[in-house]
Amino acid sequence: MSSLLEVKDLVIKFGLRTGDVTATTGVSFTIEKGEKLGLVGESGAGKSVTGFSIIVLISKPGYVADGHILFKGTDLTKISSEEMRNIRGNRISMIFQDPMMTLNPVLTIGTQMTETLLAHNPKMSMKEASEIALEKLRKVHIPSPEKRLEQYPHEFSGGMRQRIIIAIALITDPEIIIADEPTTALDVTIQAEIMDLISELCETEDMGFILITHDLAVVASVTENIAVMYAGRIVEKGRTRDVIDNPQHPYTKGLIKALPEGAKGSNRLNQIKGMMPTLTNIPDGCAFNPRCPYVMDICKTDEPSLIQVKGMDTQAACFLCKEEVFTNE
């Protein structure tokens, strides 16, 4: 039986005037029904573009150069645009980052909700669609939804808008939800609330959930599995608990140390030295080598591939992990 979603060796490139720039290389992960996966990385690590590639909606001039995206065995990179349209927003939904920008200012909430249903179910009546919209609004705890359907986005607060966006994402009962930094633009006080809502709904609806974020703490509290991205590559993936408690890749270690609770006794926060390279000047060898505290000669020439860490469920792309394998043998 094929996985709910399997991304295999995904390569995304941006066609610029000066030549192609690679945004992601060899990104692979799978997700099953009811599973929650966190895709973590700094901005520019290629996590958003990976998310958008799943619904085949990368903004130009980006394109999928290589690899497969298998949704229940169907390769989404190969099907027609009309078939894809029927999957997008219907069986795979997406929640965007900034709720203030995501809703169309001149259309009512009702229109923006029902149009999704009607786009995927041409035979459905407006009345049925409105009923479903109401039900979903209740699910995301919007008070007096009947009145709300007639209102425009600017009449809602940011938190409320994000709830509505979640309701829109849920409206067709999708099998996968991709959320791209769903709480970053919100007030700190309601971030947890929204995150809990999404997470709870994914559980009750038994959906696959991909959470794209830079926030390790959120990933730790919500997801079961994690993939850490750096400069367009997955550098470590595994069970969230394992990776957080026992990180293998120096980059992940650095990220965890940089968390406020990682600072423990010391009175200042730790941070990873330097900056992530831009896509146009990724160094030879391991992309992380200029910033890595454990850098070795081989890191500057060869690129490590993702390998199983011995005795663990975790995979990491680091020669250190390989070293251990050698020495133990």
Next chain:
Amino acid sequence: MSRHIDNFKQSYLWYAFKRDKVAIASMIVLCILVFTAVFAPLIATYNPYDPINTDVMNSEIPPLWMEGGDSAFLMGTDAQGRDLFSTMVYGMRISLLIGVGAVVLQSVIGITIGLISGYFGGKLDSFFMRMADVQLSFSYLMVAIFFTAILQAAVGVGRFGEIAIPFLILVIGFSQWPQYARTVRASVLAEKKKEYVEAARVTGFGAGRIMWGHIFPNTLSPILVLSTIQVANAVMSEAALSFLGLGMPISRPSLGSLINSGFEYIFSGAWWITIFPGVLLVVLILSINLLGDFLRDVLNPKLYKG
């Protein structure tokens, strides 16, 4: 200086320019036209302002290659009997002088008001922007037509001819300041939020120093784009005013007044008096506009719409 040239050669602007055939062509055409205008006395075969060259006996001679053409007059003569080519060259000189002069004037007014408005905000800002709104809703051409018309009616056509050039610069300049003010204000508002302005203020620099020394240099690219478009607009406005008989007198014609003077003769077949200056005017405006378009695409500033 050579360092600046090297910097420029490495810039994206230069890179994009080299690859854009339309931009290169417009630049070449514009350079030729400006050169011709600046060195008009050397290029023109006659001096159209010299009464010796005005001979009614020579009026409406068709261009050289047509039947009845005279080898002394390449593009024929106008209704006054002046060599059309020379008159056009001098006319373009006046059109460009007024166009550039008006843009210099409006940029000084507009940039100052825009900087003050954007930097200080508050009542002053709303006052200036309200004024800009009102003036824009009348369109610069309407404002210019009206004020020139009134002045001409007040001082009489004869005297108006003497002061036409400075007056046209003044009227066109004043009628177009709102575009500058709004564009500059918008970029000031964007720049003001940035940290370097805060840093400069904390360091204790005065408002004037921050505005001119720090914010202004960062608004240059929208100003450059706008200025290019505005020169085209100013040349066009001058032509429109002169065409209406509100601009340059026929004794010292700009391209617009030449087109106007030739208009009545196209019915009798002397099309060249109108069409040649017309084509020259279009080529001039088009080359400026194409360059402006290129700059806008490359520098991509936020210009104020409307």
Next chain:
Amino acid sequence: MFAFIIRRFIQAALVIVIISIIAFAIKQNVGDPVRAITGISVSAAEREAMRDQLGLNDPVFIQYLRFSKDALHGDFGNSFFYKKPAVDVILSKAPATIELVFVTSLIVIGLSIPLGVYSAIYPKNLFSRFLMGASIVGVSIPVFLIAIMMIYLFSIKLGWLPSFGRGELVSIGGWDTGMLTLDGWLHLIMPSVALSSIMLPLFIRLIRSEMMEILESEYVKFAWAKGLTKHRVWFVHAFKNTLLTVITVGGVQLGITIAFTILTETVFQWQGLGFLFMEAVERADASLLVAYLMFVGIVMVGVNTIVDIIYGMVNPTVRITGVK
């Protein structure tokens, strides 16, 4: 919404007051009202008496109040050339200009929306590139030159279309219309095409750039992510927002159109307000100039106010809160 409308009306009234001050200043400085009444064969003493009698020696402010009072009653004095009240002259010429602007607007709106939207959706397509090229050439050719070239081609060379005037008119209750006769329509073609030659490229470029910007917005991206059909995304999500800008800018552009009617009407000797205005300038007919300024001012302010209110009604953000 009500407060919003009230505020717009107060603003409009203020602008009209400013225009009236300018109009008054013109009246003070252009032409000689005494000469307008008596001609030149009157002695200096008689003139002075006349000035007193007309109140021309009163303080400026009193004169302005008198001017405003008369203006409110639609009295701007008599046109000394037409020997009729200036307002009557203006009103008799207005239909010609209104018809010209109306047909022009139809051409501009009818063509710019489909062309602008098309070239925004397919920006790289050959036709879109051609449109952009053509539109920049269009903006670069002055209206009067297009008009002249059209006359040269269609009237002089080909003899298809009449080159001046309005042709055969039908009078309906004082409104002389050229839109009920074939001859009238033939006369309308060139002036309206010439006038739209300046607005059309501007509108196409405006709609295109606005729509392209909106197509890049997050909410359009979200609309795609919802799996909507492309027609729904383009024409409901993107176009509706584009329209908002077009409405605002459209109002401002009307001001520009009126300026260009002066040029078009001059070339085609179209007996409308623009033509009348240029005649008044040549004759230094102060009353007529003032009446024209006030008329254009009121039309412009009126249209801008209506446009703002329509914008307010279309844009839900304004509808509730009352602020723009």
